[in-house]
Amino acid sequence: MGSKERIQRQKDDNRINILTASLEIVKKEGWQALSMRKIADIIEYTAPMIYEYFANKEAILNELARQGFILLSKQIKIAKESETTLENQLEAMWLSYWDFAFEEKELYQLMFGVGTQCCAQSDDYKMPTAYCTIIVNVIRQIIIERNGNEETVSRKYFTFWSVIHGLISINLVNQGNGEITNQEILKDAISGITQTLSD
Numbered sequence: 001m002g003s004k005e006r007i008q009r010q011k012d013d014n015r016i017n018i019l020t021a022s023l024e025i026v027k028k029e030g031w032q033a034l035s036m037r038k039i040a041d042i043i044e045y046t047a048p049m050i051y052e053y054f055a056n057k058e059a060i061l062n063e064l065a066r067q068g069f070i071l072l073s074k075q076i077k078i079a080k081e082s083e084t085t086l087e088n089q090l091e092a093m094w095l096s097y098w099d100f101a102f103e104e105k106e107l108y109q110l111m112f113g114v115g116t117q118c119c120a121q122s123d124d125y126k127m128p129t130a131y132c133t134i135i136v137n138v139i140r141q142i143i144i145e146r147n148g149n150e151e152t153v154s155r156k157y158f159t160f161w162s163v164i165h166g167l168i169s170i171n172l173v174n175q176g177n178g179e180i181t182n183q184e185i186l187k188d189a190i191s192g193i194t195q196t197l198s199d
Helices: 003-029 036-043 057-081 086-103 105-112 130-144 150-173 179-196
Strands: none
Touching: 003 036, 003 057, 003 105, 057 086, 057 105, 057 130, 086 105, 086 130, 086 150, 086 179, 105 150, 130 150, 150 179
16 A cells, blocks of 8 residues: 555544544534534544544534435435335335434434534535435335326425424434334324325
């Protein structure tokens, strides 16, 4: 490996360490506790050195959110590929979305600004949409088979998302209704909305 490659590899490693430390702080203390100084303490850098990799804390948040959306898209794609019928794919993808929200709670809060004043969506931030494209394509296949149109596809996607994201938000901010009740509500919502796709 040449010197340029080694330098680049070191830079990549440092960048990963900064992001890993940031998430570690958040999981222990919450988003409000994140600071450049705390990150520097964990990775044993000086705070100014971190600015060589990220212009400010907002840049770190944007990158963490971006990585969260990539991970969410991967999980939804895996869920889709685990089923054969369109309706079962739709259910599997929304259940995977739900699982992601609680397995990666801190990332989900950041990605969608749930229960925190910290939000990655600055003026120049564009939310990645690969995860919803996968879901929308399945909804489209179901609806188009029944002579639907793109307006209906979009409306049905946002109906799904509003209900499921709303239920997730209730549970992240408040304690919700308990796991069994939540699963029943979630599956009822998915099943109910899926049935309307054929109307």
